[in-house]
Amino acid sequence: xxxxxxxxxxxxxxxxxxxxxxxxxxxxxxxxxxxxxxxxxxxxxxxxxxxxxxxxxxxxxxxxxxxxxxxxxxxxxxxxxxxxxxxxxxxxxxxxxxxxxxxxxxxxxxxxxxxxxxxxxxxxxxxxxxxxxxxxxxxxxxxxxxxxxxxxxxxxxxxxxxxxxxxxxxxxxxxxxxxxxxxxxxxxxxxxxxxxxxxxxxxxxxxxxxxxxxxxxxxxxxxxxxxxx
Amino acid sequence: xxxxxxxxxxxxxxxxxxxxxxxxxxxxxxxxxxxxxxxxxxxxxxxxxxxxxxxxxxxxxxxxxxxxxxxxxxxxxxxxxxxxxxxxxxxxxxxxxxxxxxxxxxxxxxxxxxxxxxxxxxxxxxxxxxxxxxxxxxxxxxxxxxxxxxxxxxxxxxxxxxxxxxxxxxxxxxxxxxxxxxxxxxxxxxxxxxxxxxxxxxxxxxxxxxxxxxxxxxxxxxxxxxxxx
Amino acid sequence: xxxxxxxxxxxxxxxxxxxxxxxxxxxxxxxxxxxxxxxxxxxxxxxxxxxxxxxxxxxxxxxxxxxxxxxxxxxxxxxxxxxxxxxxxxxxxxxxxxxxxxxxxxxxxxxxxxxxxxxxxxxxxxxxxxxxxxxxxxxxxxxxxxxxxxxxxxxxxxxxxxxxxxxxxxxxxxxxxxxxxxxxxxxxxxxxxxxxxxxxxxxxxxxxxxxxxxxxxxxxxxxxxxxxx
Amino acid sequence: xxxxxxxxxxxxxxxxxxxxxxxxxxxxxxxxxxxxxxxxxxxxxxxxxxxxxxxxxxxxxxxxxxxxxxxxxxxxxxxxxxxxxxxxxxxxxxxxxxxxxxxxxxxxxxxxxxxxxxxxxxxxxxxxxxxxxxxxxxxxxxxxxxxxxxxxxxxxxxxxxxxxxxxxxxxxxxxxxxxxxxxxxxxxxxxxxxxxxxxxxxxxxxxxxxxxxxxxxxxxxxxxxxxxx
Numbered sequence: 001x002x003x004x005x006x007x008x009x010x011x012x013x014x015x016x017x018x019x020x021x022x023x024x025x026x027x028x029x030x031x032x033x034x035x036x037x038x039x040x041x042x043x044x045x046x047x048x049x050x051x052x053x054x055x056x057x058x059x060x061x062x063x064x065x066x067x068x069x070x071x072x073x074x075x076x077x078x079x080x081x082x083x084x085x086x087x088x089x090x091x092x093x094x095x096x097x098x099x100x101x102x103x104x105x106x107x108x109x110x111x112x113x114x115x116x117x118x119x120x121x122x123x124x125x126x127x128x129x130x131x132x133x134x135x136x137x138x139x140x141x142x143x144x145x146x147x148x149x150x151x152x153x154x155x156x157x158x159x160x161x162x163x164x165x166x167x168x169x170x171x172x173x174x175x176x177x178x179x180x181x182x183x184x185x186x187x188x189x190x191x192x193x194x195x196x197x198x199x200x201x202x203x204x205x206x207x208x209x210x211x212x213x214x215x216x217x218x219x220x221x222x223x224x225x226x227x228x229x
Numbered sequence: 230x231x232x233x234x235x236x237x238x239x240x241x242x243x244x245x246x247x248x249x250x251x252x253x254x255x256x257x258x259x260x261x262x263x264x265x266x267x268x269x270x271x272x273x274x275x276x277x278x279x280x281x282x283x284x285x286x287x288x289x290x291x292x293x294x295x296x297x298x299x300x301x302x303x304x305x306x307x308x309x310x311x312x313x314x315x316x317x318x319x320x321x322x323x324x325x326x327x328x329x330x331x332x333x334x335x336x337x338x339x340x341x342x343x344x345x346x347x348x349x350x351x352x353x354x355x356x357x358x359x360x361x362x363x364x365x366x367x368x369x370x371x372x373x374x375x376x377x378x379x380x381x382x383x384x385x386x387x388x389x390x391x392x393x394x395x396x397x398x399x400x401x402x403x404x405x406x407x408x409x410x411x412x413x414x415x416x417x418x419x420x421x422x423x424x425x426x427x428x429x430x431x432x433x434x435x436x437x438x439x440x441x442x443x444x445x446x447x448x449x450x451x452x453x454x455x456x457x458x
Numbered sequence: 459x460x461x462x463x464x465x466x467x468x469x470x471x472x473x474x475x476x477x478x479x480x481x482x483x484x485x486x487x488x489x490x491x492x493x494x495x496x497x498x499x500x501x502x503x504x505x506x507x508x509x510x511x512x513x514x515x516x517x518x519x520x521x522x523x524x525x526x527x528x529x530x531x532x533x534x535x536x537x538x539x540x541x542x543x544x545x546x547x548x549x550x551x552x553x554x555x556x557x558x559x560x561x562x563x564x565x566x567x568x569x570x571x572x573x574x575x576x577x578x579x580x581x582x583x584x585x586x587x588x589x590x591x592x593x594x595x596x597x598x599x600x601x602x603x604x605x606x607x608x609x610x611x612x613x614x615x616x617x618x619x620x621x622x623x624x625x626x627x628x629x630x631x632x633x634x635x636x637x638x639x640x641x642x643x644x645x646x647x648x649x650x651x652x653x654x655x656x657x658x659x660x661x662x663x664x665x666x667x668x669x670x671x672x673x674x675x676x677x678x679x680x681x682x683x684x685x686x687x
Numbered sequence: 688x689x690x691x692x693x694x695x696x697x698x699x700x701x702x703x704x705x706x707x708x709x710x711x712x713x714x715x716x717x718x719x720x721x722x723x724x725x726x727x728x729x730x731x732x733x734x735x736x737x738x739x740x741x742x743x744x745x746x747x748x749x750x751x752x753x754x755x756x757x758x759x760x761x762x763x764x765x766x767x768x769x770x771x772x773x774x775x776x777x778x779x780x781x782x783x784x785x786x787x788x789x790x791x792x793x794x795x796x797x798x799x800x801x802x803x804x805x806x807x808x809x810x811x812x813x814x815x816x817x818x819x820x821x822x823x824x825x826x827x828x829x830x831x832x833x834x835x836x837x838x839x840x841x842x843x844x845x846x847x848x849x850x851x852x853x854x855x856x857x858x859x860x861x862x863x864x865x866x867x868x869x870x871x872x873x874x875x876x877x878x879x880x881x882x883x884x885x886x887x888x889x890x891x892x893x894x895x896x897x898x899x900x901x902x903x904x905x906x907x908x909x910x911x912x913x914x915x916x
Contacts, residue, residue: 015312021250021708022304025257028712029487032720032791033261037268039724039798050803050810068791072784075709083702090430097301104261104297111268112279120279127279201777244541250479251533254486258716262490266497319659326530333490333526340497345508352508473770479708480762483715491719495726548888555759562719562755569726574737581737 015088019096023078026100030107031071037111038064060114067110069196074103074135077202081142084160087151095145099138106131125181125188132195133174140167162206162213169209170195244317248325252307255329259336260300266340267293289343296339298425303332303364306431310371313389316380324374328367335360354410354417361424362403369396391435391442398438399424473546477554481536484558488565489529495569496522518572525568527654532561532593535660539600542618545609553603557596564589583639583646590653591632598625620664620671627667628653702775706783710765713787717794718758724798725751747801754797756883761790761822764889768829771847774838782832786825793818812868812875819882820861827854849893849900856896857882 041057048056078099109128116124143164146152152160173195181188198205270286277285307328338357345353372393375381381389402424410417427434499515506514536557567586574582601622604610610618631653639646656663728744735743765786796815803811830851833839839847860882868875885892 018249018253018308020705022253022257022308024705024709025254025712026261028709029258029261029716030264031787032713032716033265035717035791035794036265036720036723038795040272042798042802043727050799050807050814064792065788068788072787076780079705079709090432093305094429100260100301101294101297104264105293107264108267111271115271116279123279200781203777247478247482247537251482251486251537254483255490258487258490259493262494265494269501319661322534323658329489329530330523330526333493334522336493337496340500341508344500349508356508476707476711476766480711480715480766483712484719487716487719488722491723494723498730548890551763552887558718558759559752559755562722563751565722566725569729570737573729578737585737 016082016085019088019093020079020082023082023096023100024075027071027075027078027103030103031068031075033107034064034067034071034110037107037114057114059117063110063114063117066113067106070110070132070135071103071106073196073199074099074106074139077139077199078142080202081139081146081163084152084156084163085146086153089149089151092145092149092151095141099135099142102131102134102138105134121185122182125185126178129174129178129181129188129192132192133171133178136167136170136174140164140171143167159206159210162210163202166202166206166209170199245311245314248317248322249308249311252311252325252329253304256300256304256307256332259332260297260304262336263293263296263300263339266336266343286343288346292339292343292346295342296335299339299361299364300332300335302425302428303328303335303368306368306428307371309431310368310375310392313381313385313392314375315382318378318380321371321374321378321380324367324370328364328371331360331363331367334363350414351411354414355407358403358407358410358417358421361421362400362407365396365399365403369393369400372396388435388439391439392431395431395435395438399428474540474543477546477551478537478540481540481554481558482533485529485533485536485561488561489526489533491565492522492525492529492568495565495572515572517575521568521572521575524571525564528568528590528593529561529564531654531657532557532564532597535597535657536600538660539597539604539621542610542614542621543604544611547607547609550600550603550607550609553596553599557593557600560589560592560596563592579643580640583643584636587632587636587639587646587650590650591629591636594625594628594632598622598629601625617664617668620668621660624660624664624667628657703769703772706775706780707766707769710769710783710787711762714758714762714765714790717790718755718762720794721751721754721758721797724794724801744801746804750797750801750804753800754793757797757819757822758790758793760883760886761786761793761826764826764886765829767889768826768833768850771839771843771850772833773840776836776838779832779836779838782825782828786822786829789818789821789825792821808872809869812872813865816861816865816868816875816879819879820858820865823854823857823861827851827858830854846893846897849897850889853889853893853896857886 038060041053041060054061109131112124112127143160144167147157147160147164173191177188177191177195180191267289270282270289283290338360341353341356372389373396376386376389376393402420406417406420406424409420496518499511499518502511512519567589570582570585601618602625605615605618605622631649635646635649635653638649725747728740728747741748796818799811799814830847831854834844834847834851860878864875864878864882867878
């Protein structure tokens with residue numbers, strides 16, 4: 001089944017670009033739909049003045065920006081993975097479909113954030129955090145599948161391994177913040193900010209892990225050599 | 230009129246890719262709009278708590294996932310057909326337009342599913358089932374038209390014949406489930422799950438039919454030879 | 459200013475494809491947004507049964523299909539024009555922007571059609587007819603501008619002249635139906651159906667005009683020759 | 688970090704086109720979503736006649752057209768910048784992300800314009816003006832970053848400098864109108880119209896600045912020469 005399933009390199013490049021076009025469409029729509037929830041506010045009450053209305057709903061604006069950044073970071077990461085992909089198979093469509101499901105879903109926890117953050121902070125945060133956890137899981141699945149099935153460019157295999165590692169770490173990280181959010185909300189928010197910064201520049205982040213790991217290895221080798229001598 | 234209408238191979242490849250870009254846009258938007266119905270819930274009642282509200286509307290979440298999977302499977306199938314197409318004509322635009330009409334319509338039965346499944350299960354299921362029936366009809370039309378008008382790559386004609394066959398089967402299958410849904414809802418749901426799985430990997434499914442058919446032929450030939458001897 | 463403004467042939471092909479990508483996006487979204495108005499119905503009243511609710515709003519379904527066909531026909535026509543374009547300039551962006559404005563606006567008269575057709579038939583029809591008139595105007599502007607500024611492929615100039623002519627006819631035609639709609643609604647609807655069919659296959663329609671015109675010319679020449687003899 | 692980050696020219700062209708595809712998607716959706724606010728009106732009150740309803744909400748139509756023109760002009764400008772870009776880096780994604788954030792946000796001040804212009808003219812205008820100010824800031828950031836990091840085609844560097852200058856002027860200009868809007872609304876509107884016209888043809892506008900500047904330089908040189916003589 002494998003030979004039927006997997007495309008060759010030239011066809012593969014065309015194929016991957018098509019999956020990316022569809023995915024880009026989904027990302028672009030999800031990121032733009034967020035504004036609808038903000039516009040919704042204007043139709044709710046008309047008695048108070050505009051400035052008062054907007055001040056009452058300042059959370060909706062913050063939620064909009066958080067939702068926007070979340071999907072933008074997802075797109076940057078998704079896009080980077082597809083730079084290295086040069087083959088596809090039938091299952092990749094489904095792994096990518098999982099990523100798209102989470103992306104499409106993101107406006108929902110964002111809307112919850114906008115409307116319920118002050119009333120039910122813990123539940124809201126847990127809901128939004130669960131979305132990040134699912135996103136990490138989806139991103140890891142995409143990376144791990146591409147890596148294990150040799151769908152990526154041969155010369156980028158080593159770097160891509162650290163991509164995979166990066167998303168594996170993020171699964172554990174986002175899982176932990178879920179529980180930290182139950183104890184301390186400010187701490188959870190700080191940890192999410194760190195997550196944002198780390199994944200805002202995914203290539204550099206992966207390279208840093210690579211350098212750290214190889215650095216540790218070199219140090220270990222040095223230690224071994226010392227012992228040997 | 231035919232020579233005017235049909236494009237040559239190189240131009241055709243460009244043309245088909247343009248139709249696909251437009252179609253991909255429609256698919257991407259239809260799949261992302263599904264979340265709007267889920268967000269709608271948050272604006273309905275604010276007295277009960279968030280968790281209670283979401284639990285009451287758990288059907289909307291299931292409907293969202295079903296709608297998402299439906300459109301994703303449609304995209305995968307649509308995309309696969311366009312891998313083999315290398316010519317277009319004026320009528321193909323309209324056959325493809327029929328597919329897009331059904332895709333664009335899909336969020337409507339999904340919204341019905343979300344809101345009426347518990348109250349009017351049979352009607353809801355019939356409505357959603359009718360959508361699948363129309364989709365099979367549209368997919369078959371696209372395949373049959375491309376096959377009959379020689380719009381596909383010459384070397385893929387045999388495989389594509391089984392694509393056509395696959396969608397012809399699905400017309401009958403989805404038509405039957407429409408009536409089964411009136412008798413037994415669980416059975417209908419199981420049959421839809423089988424449909425989902427079969428069309429989740431359309432290439433493999435077509436190849437299986439091909440192997441089965443050719444296997445039967447070989448057995449028939451063997452039988453004939455036996456009789457002959 | 460002209461030399462700065464106009465791009466050369468190879469760059470032009472890239473440029474036109476970019477304008478088309480953006481336009482395709484707008485068309486794809488406008489066509490998919492139509493379903494939102496249909497979904498809206500489900501949230502209005504919940505007391506009556508689903509079937510009764512849908513039967514009451516059967517006009518919304520018809521409006522959805524009409525809106526869908528309108529935008530699809532627009533896309534087919536827009537797409538065909540861009541097949542022949544191989545240069546762009548700054549003003550083309552704005553002429554194309556006019557087309558997109560009308561396309562983006564189309565869901566609005568469609569929504570009016572869905573909600574007001576039974577109550578205020580004449581006004582609704584006039585509104586929808588005005589949209590068609592504007593669309594003809596926009597399509598003619600695009601064609602005429604491309605033709606007059608030599609932005610189209612050299613070898614297609616003759617055919618393209620008939621494209622231009624076709625849209626010029628449609629301006630007059632849609633303008634006339636606007637008034638016919640005030641006298642007889644069924645006649646207006648029939649005339650719109652003819653419009654739909656004619657523009658559903660724009661290339662064939664243009665060629666028919668070309669053949670008719672050249673046929674008349676040949677006949678005229680024959681007549682002249684007869685007289686001469 | 689720089690060598691890792693920046694792509695080479697051929698890869699860069701592919702990369703920039705991908706960012707543009709995603710951006711085009713966002714622009715296309717933002718521009719099409721504007722109509723939803725207009726459709727919303729139809730669902731508000733049904734007692735009065737259609738024409739009366741539309742006349743009451745004529746501002747919503749004007750707001751729709753203003754919003755449409757705003758995003759279209761943004762797209763034309765964004766698109767023009769990407770014509771000259773042939774390299775990307777990780778930070779460009781974020782600078783471009785800032786542009787997209789403002790574009791995505793635009794339907795919100797447009798909706799405010801539609802609903803509050805008659806009630807709270809000054810606040811509405813300030814809000815919409817602030818959006819233009821942010822847009823100028825975003826456009827300038829994109830230009831300045833691309834220029835300073837040498838991400839643009841070598842032979843267009845001089846022209847691009849005037850692009851950068853153009854957006855720097857627009858920051859000051861939009862900032863000033865913000866305050867003028869507090870004093871005189873008609874004057875502010877006239878100044879916005881001039882802004883629209885200037886940025887509707889961004890290439891020509893930049894070239895005019897270039898000619899003016901070089902003209903002044905030449906005149907200065909002439910003056911110097913005169914003095915010298």
